[in-house]
Amino acid sequence: MVPRIPVSVDLVVLTVREQRLSALVWRRDQPPHAGRWALSGGFIQLDEDLPAAAARVLAERAGLRGAPVHLEQLQTYGYPDRDPRQRVVSVAYLGLAPDLPAPSEAHMSWQGVNSLTSMAFDHRRILLDGVERARSKLEYTSLGAAFCPPEFTVAELRRVYEIVWNTPLDPRNFHRKVTGAEGFLVPTGRTTTRDGGRPARLYRRGGAELLHPPMLRPGRA
Amino acid sequence: MVPRIPVSVDLVVLTVREQRLSALVWRRDQPPHAGRWALSGGFIQLDEDLPAAAARVLAERAGLRGAPVHLEQLQTYGYPDRDPRQRVVSVAYLGLAPDLPAPSEAHMSWQGVNSLTSMAFDHRRILLDGVERARSKLEYTSLGAAFCPPEFTVAELRRVYEIVWNTPLDPRNFHRKVTGAEGFLVPTGRTTTRDGGRPARLYRRGGAELLHPPMLRPGRA
DNA sequence: TGAATAGTGTCTTTCAGACAATATCGG
DNA sequence: CCGATATTGTCTGAAAGACACTATTCA
Helix, strand or coil: CCCEEEEEEEEEEEEEECCEEEEEEEECCCCCCCCCEEEEEEECCCCCCHHHHHHHHHHHCCCCCCCCCEEEEEEEECCCCCCCCCCCEEEEEEEECCCCCCCCCCCEEEEEHHHCCCECCCHHHHHHHHHHHHHHHHHHECHHHHHCCCCECHHHHHHHHHHHHCCCCCHHHHHHHHHHCCCCEEEEEEEECCCCCCCEEEEEECCCCECCCCCCCCCCC | CCCEEEEEEEEEEEEEECCEEEEEEEECCCCCCCCCEEEEEEECCCCCCHHHHHHHHHHHCCCCCCCCCEEEEEEEECCCCCCCCCCCEEEEEEEECCCCCCCCCCCEEEEEHHHCCCECCCHHHHHHHHHHHHHHHHHHECHHHHHCCCCECHHHHHHHHHHHHCCCCCHHHHHHHHHHCCCCEEEEEEEECCCCCCCEEEEEECCCCECCCCCCCCCCC
């Protein structure tokens, strides 16, 4: 009577490393789509909440147990032939991670999103939807800091924006905007010279989730 | 091995009528939650795409066959005990409709969202998520016109914004903003006096999806 | 003519964009 | 001191907020 369908969770985990926006993927060695890159995913269990399933996949399949990854639901993909073996409905989650040590799962790797042109199933579409979500969230939330280590400089945060948006930003205007935004950055009182030059103040993420007014991407008039 | 789960589509269909933001609901007469308001929904069929299932539910269950309703995926709800009878994963869709004639399904009705305090299952949460999505989309897209008839005046569009946002807007500044936005409104050349006073120009929706720069809700500093 | 609503214009403030100038480190 | 990067400041233009004024209908 009521069709029952396997429901999976697929993760678009993004990070900024080596001057590239990169996604956590693995290379399939079995058909279908053997040899193509795939997002990590897994079927949800009968007694498992969706966010719990996403966290479990992140830990068990993606190899990022305990890592400070911001996870949010992205979108659900369900057209009937997206997996040729059987119908699967996939709830995609977007994860934003700082530049982490290599994942504990040996088959996982970080790949620049621009190089991921050939992916299994509809994972390319899901990945691009996740990238666009991340790009737009940087405009009106403080989630850019999710790509940074616990303590970071304004310049490091700016480089995150520049790489995710793929556009240069004026360092002085960016500094004014993020330090002026209520609750975005909390100064730690410490400084670092890891980027050379004059010591830069270190900040932690503030409590504010929203950036108001937003910082719009340049060149979209 | 792989758990199979019934997947449903639930619709948050919103409209602006009688000076209220209203949702399309029906009153349950069977347990569980007998007597409470519920969103219209239905299980997806094995060969059915998710948008197709949403359109089918809109036509068959909600009684809005052929109506000009903007449908977009909202979010997926899947915690295990959201339906006490069996586990169901629900993909919620948000629908934005103009003030339509009464739905053909007799048991459906429009209810102001503020009066829907007691709903079945987690439908109150889903409804509120849909309302918030609609509120924020009015900021940066031209979707406000989805609440209007095919031809409408600037004042009618403004009243949509005022009711959805529940805040008064300055008529002159609003007029400047929406008529100045590239591709938002297309003048038809005709006018109407249905609101009294000086004849107002009639517009149709333009092709632009995005409103740039966005029109932010007042009072969220 | 007057009430009602539509539409235009003006002033002010906020804020982004462009860019000069100063500050503070390592070497 | 010099090169590098951080931080502050200044000027300008775009656009929002507040509000005066004119335009065009119907009764």
